[in-house]
């Protein structure tokens with residue numbers, strides 16, 4: 724059985740370790756990696772940190788364990804093509820059999836993905852995220868805890884949803900959008916990379 728390692732040594736990485744323990748995979752974790760330029764030799768949650776240049780894709784599968792979608796995208800583009808990324812679904816999450824979850828995605832405890840949902844690669848659904856029927860989540864989409872996505876939503880690659888935000892049905896969100904905590908999204912969020920806040924969610928002025 725191949726070993727597991729995490730790319731990331733911060734708070735979300737420790738939460739992913741907790742998820743792996745709950746999945747009965749805690750003893751397969753061999754290392755926590757970080758990029759060579761910021762690496763310092765230390766022990767995090769009982770596991771030695773390593774610079775990513777020591778990662779060997781032939782022996783180890785890698786979990787991208789950071790919360791920012793753009794950081795995960797950058798990490799993946801810097802890793803060897805043959806790297807394998809496990810898909811992690813907490814035993815207390817529920818995903819209907821008609822839905823699919825892409826490679827490297829992480830679905831945390833308490834999340835529910837209902838029917839005919841397509842979730843891309845390297846998506847993170849944090850604790851208690853709800854995804855309604857027929858929604859499509861692009862690669863690297865990320866939710867904070869308790870996000871509620873209604874049915875038939877289209878979430879662009881790299882979009883991020885803050886804690887307790889919610890989306891009306893049939894809403895489209897452009898790539899790399901950030902939705903603030905508690906935002907109520909009632910219509911399309913069309914500006915790629917835009918930050919939207921409030922109820923109803925509006926584009927936040929820059930600066």
Ligand SMILES: CC(C)(COP(=O)(O)OP(=O)(O)OC[C@H]1O[C@@H](n2cnc3c(N)ncnc32)[C@H](O)[C@@H]1OP(=O)(O)O)[C@@H](O)C(=O)NCCC(=O)NCCS
Pocket residue numbers: 849867868884885886901902903904905906918919920921
């Ligand atoms: C929306 C967000 C990205 C803005 O971050 P930022 O650009 O650093 O914003 P600031 O903290 O400088 O605040 C700027 C203004 O926006 C307001 N603001 C910030 N977040 C807000 C939110 N979610 N809803 C309403 N207003 C918000 C602030 O009160 C401030 O208003 P002011 O200019 O009148 O004083 C951030 O506040 C947010 O909600 N992030 C999600 C956090 C999250 O869910 N974390 C979970 C981790 S697991």
